[in-house]
Amino acid sequence: MKRTKLYVKFLVECISSSLDYTEYELVQLWSSAPLHDIGKVAIPDNILLKPDKLTDEEFDIMKMHPIHGNEALMRVSECKDDDNFLKFAKEITLFHHEKWDGSGYPYGLEGEDIPISARMMALADVYDALRSKRPYKDPIPHEKVMGMILEERGRHFDPVLVDLFIEFNGKFNDIFTNSMEEVFNFDDL
Numbered sequence: 001m002k003r004t005k006l007y008v009k010f011l012v013e014c015i016s017s018s019l020d021y022t023e024y025e026l027v028q029l030w031s032s033a034p035l036h037d038i039g040k041v042a043i044p045d046n047i048l049l050k051p052d053k054l055t056d057e058e059f060d061i062m063k064m065h066p067i068h069g070n071e072a073l074m075r076v077s078e079c080k081d082d083d084n085f086l087k088f089a090k091e092i093t094l095f096h097h098e099k100w101d102g103s104g105y106p107y108g109l110e111g112e113d114i115p116i117s118a119r120m121m122a123l124a125d126v127y128d129a130l131r132s133k134r135p136y137k138d139p140i141p142h143e144k145v146m147g148m149i150l151e152e153r154g155r156h157f158d159p160v161l162v163d164l165f166i167e168f169n170g171k172f173n174d175i176f177t178n179s180m181e182e183v184f185n186f187d188d189l
Helices: 002-018 023-031 038-042 056-062 065-077 084-095 114-130 142-151 159-167 167-183
Strands: none
Touching: 002 023, 002 159, 002 167, 023 084, 038 065, 038 084, 056 084, 065 084, 084 114, 114 142, 114 159, 114 167, 142 159, 142 167, 159 167
């Protein structure tokens, strides 16, 4: 969660001058990134932790997590006076699996119809998922992930964000590497 927030924060910093958000809203945007998968709490563990490829039925269940997450955040926002933080959290949660070319889910949005917060989250989420060990896959090295993301420029990902990612890919690698070192740093114990 920390890494995805830091990736999104970096992307926000790169494009903040082109966004029509206040400084406060920009902080709210990247601060809400860790909530992107909150809807997975509604997905059964046998699907979330499955060490093999999901069946079509299981994947259909998994594809509901953006909607479950958005519904949960909608209920929380009904209890809050200041909805700025949850505004971005709801966007990110609901739309981070949409793809630039319209082939994503849950609604098949495309291009700039996808909120910029979700487009940034999509790139951050995929980068981190590919680099990380999962029950169903081994981690993939940074250089290979760079190529995979570049191949998806204009298909899965916003071309402008991919260009920034390629230009500043070392920053993404540093965030990943430094956070992994923190996980395994036992000097403070």
